[in-house]
Amino acid sequence: MEYDIKDLSLKNIGREKIEWVKDFMPVLSSIEKKYIDKQPLKGIRVSMALHLEAKTAYLAIVMKNLGAEVRVSGSNPLSTQDQICAALVDMGISVFAYRGVDNETYNRHLVQALSHKPHIIIDDGADLAHTLHKKHPELRENVYGGCEETTTGVIRLKAMDRQKILKYPMFAINDADCKHLFDNRFGTGQSSLEGVMRSTNLSLFGKKVVVAGFGWCGKGIAEKAKGFGANVIVTEVDAVKALEAAMEGYEVMPMKQAAKIGDIFITSTGNIDIITKEHFVLMKNNAILCNAGHFDCEISMKQLNKIAVKKEDRRNGVTGYHLKNGNVINVLGEGRLVNLACSDGHAAEIMDMSFALQLLTALYVLDNKGKLENRLYNVPVEIDRAVAEAKLESMGICIDVLSAEQKKYLESWE
Ligand code: NAI
Secondary structure, rough: OOEEEHHHHHHHHHHHHHHHHHOOOOOHHHHHHHHOOOOOOOOOEEEEOOOOHEEEHHHHHHHHHOOOEEEEEEEOOOOOOHHHHHHHOOOOOOOEEOOOOOHHHHHHHHHHOOOOOOEEEOOOOOOHHHHHHHHOHHHOOOOOOOEEEOOHHHHHHHHHHHHHOOOOOEEEEHOOOHHHHHHHHHHHHHHHHHHHHHOOOOOOOOOOOEEEOOOOOHHHHHHHHHHOOOOOEEOOHHHHHHHHHOOOOOOOOOOOHHHHOOOEEEOOOOOOOOOOOOHHHHOOEEEEEEOOOOOOOOOHOOOHHHHHHHEEEEOOOOOEEOOOOOEEEEHHHHHHHHHHHOOOOHHHHHHHHHHHHHHHHHHHHHHOOOOOOOOOOOOOHHHHOOOOOOOHHHHOOOOOOOOHHHHHHHHOOO
């Protein structure tokens, strides 16, 4: 079995972490139970690019248990946990990832994860799609289709779809209700703040926390920071979102103004150059900066490295950049997603839903192979509903049911 990981001897710690999250992912477990005898993925080769931590590992294991031959790479150089990679290899899954890989190795790992010529693609950030379309078209000849987990990946796939260059059908998991309403909002809200608090060992109460972007992730981060007693400031470019933030009671202003007063800055826009040198020089001494967006392009690390007169490691995951004006700017997790670089990512109960969507959608792709067009699809509503229903059931929550009269009333215009 091929693999490229840091240290196989870490497998027991990885196993413990996976065993722990399994107990809190009942929806994914119930799907595994339902299909285990049928082995619907028997003979199917699956390539996955994932933030390699315990929950994603469990998805890979379930895919394998349902019969698939699974190859996995990381989806970000700093989100990979080496213990998890070791545990997966020990369980017979080919993993090509370790924490802190350079760009060249990261890209090689993507190719290695694809080199068995997969039938199904499970992407997070669309790096597998990029590799299959730009660099290694010969590896995509067997692909039936796949799914994409995050906002940024979906944005990239939408651009490919608009240009009509997608060579296999893809499903936008992120756009399903059971993904962005929960994972992006509640998941990123909690785990980004965990990343900040764990890496700095500081508090949020009384601090001015600047949240850049009031989309699904930004809303969650702002809400949770407010809950911790922070004074939240929002920056936006969309008038409606900015208005929504203002009506939620947050201060709204441009980044140039916020830069002068913020204590902690968290970007989550999916866009580039949100915090740049024009902002760094305005910031208070010991300002803390981090990013929750998919790529490390929201805080301009290039510019910060250029204007800093000295750089030092201050704590695990905290780098201090000394500026000419005597101030220090602290960046968490090198500007990569703070919740995964400086913490364990989203809570297991949340990822249970996102990964249930991934698995059910992969099964849908198989059931419909040959019938789908090479374009970006939304997750079928039945799958979204099924995941919500299974989650409610696992939480012991019952809801009301429309009566025939109510249904008729809602469908009529008279
Ligand atoms: P979204 O599209 O709902 O929100 C992004 C918001 O940023 C929009 O309201 C947009 O108007 C705003 N924005 C864009 N440019 C801006 C600028 N220059 N200044 C201020 N605001 C700006 O996207 P969502 O779902 O919130 O995702 C954001 C990013 O987070 C994406 O890169 C996504 O892939 C990533 N993500 C990260 C997760 C994590 O675990 N850290 C989980 C889910 C998503």
